Amino acid sequence: DGGITQSPKYLFRKEGQNVTLSCEQNLNHDAMYWYRQDPGQGLRLIYYSQIVNDFQKGDIAEGYSVSREKKESFPLTVTSAQKNPTAFYLCASSIVPARSGSSYNEQFFGPGTRLTVL
Amino acid sequence: GENVEQHPSTLSVQEGDSAVIKCTYSDSASNYFPWYKQELGKGPQLIIDIRSNVGEKKDQRIAVTLNKTAKHFSLHITETQPEDSAVYFCAAYLGTYKYIFGTGTRLKVLA
Numbered sequence: 742d743g744g745i746t747q748s749p750k751y752l753f754r755k756e757g758q759n760v761t762l763s764c765e766q767n768l769n770h771d772a773m774y775w776y777r778q779d780p781g782q783g784l785r786l787i788y789y790s791q792i793v794n795d796f797q798k799g800d801i802a803e804g805y806s807v808s809r810e811k812k813e814s815f816p817l818t819v820t821s822a823q824k825n826p827t828a829f830y831l832c833a834s835s836i837v838p839a840r841s842g843s844s845y846n847e848q849f850f851g852p853g854t855r856l857t858v859l
Numbered sequence: 860g861e862n863v864e865q866h867p868s869t870l871s872v873q874e875g876d877s878a879v880i881k882c883t884y885s886d887s888a889s890n891y892f893p894w895y896k897q898e899l900g901k902g903p904q905l906i907i908d909i910r911s912n913v914g915e916k917k918d919q920r921i922a923v924t925l926n927k928t929a930k931h932f933s934l935h936i937t938e939t940q941p942e943d944s945a946v947y948f949c950a951a952y953l954g955t956y957k958y959i960f961g962t963g964t965r966l967k968v969l970a
Contacts, residue, residue, distance in 0.1 A: 745902075747902075750900075772956060774956070781962060781963075782962055783863065783865075783959070783960030783961050783962050783963065784903075784948070784950075784958075784960040785960075786957065786958070789956050791956065797956075799957075831902055831903070833902075835956075846952075846956065847893065847905065847908070848893075848905075848958070849905070850895075850902035850903045850904070852900075852901050852902045853900070853901065853902045855900075
């Protein structure tokens with residue numbers, strides 16, 4: 742089956758600890774994204790990557806870091822500098838618009854990871 | 860700034876009735892508007908989308924309409940069923956990989 746997987750589904754962290762969320766896709770998509778979802782709010786972009794070894798900050802990148810060493814993988818690290826890390830984190834991927842011939846990029850989402858800081 | 864307003868935040872309908880969710884966007888350059896359905900504890904799933912050169916699109920019981928002049932678009936679900944109960948999000952594509960999402964509508968279909 743093609744798709745996006747995120748692990749773990751639930752994650753608990755003590756204050757002051759860094760934690761890494763996994764995101765893997767086998768859709769052969771070039772672009773990958775991390776969003777944060779809080780109750781009553783829309784999805785907010787943390788980071789995105791258009792290609793391997795390259796990534797850009799989104800609207801709320803402070804306290805987060807990412808890497809893109811492989812096309813299939815885009816892990817997100819929530820650092821101790823993130824003041825309010827408890828949230829639902831969503832990973833997504835898409836074809837690069839230029840390659841699809843479209844002027845937009847349809848995103849496909851993973852099942853999410855719920856992070857709780859104790 | 861750029862934003863997407865979504866209404867209502869909650870919506871309850873009787874099974875078999877129609878449901879309508881409305882979104883208004885601010886950036887006139889937006890050219891693609893997807894709608895997502897999110898079930899509890901899961902990631903959003905694309906259910907329908909519309910591009911700015913189209914006024915309406917329909918897929919079985921689901922339809923989306925777009926009014927570019929007024930900068931709003933709506934999701935219409937007819938003959939609602941209990942399995943339609945979920946949170947629905949609209950979004951507007953701003954280009955350069957950036958989407959702005961609405962705040963979501965929790966739809967409850969009462970049997």
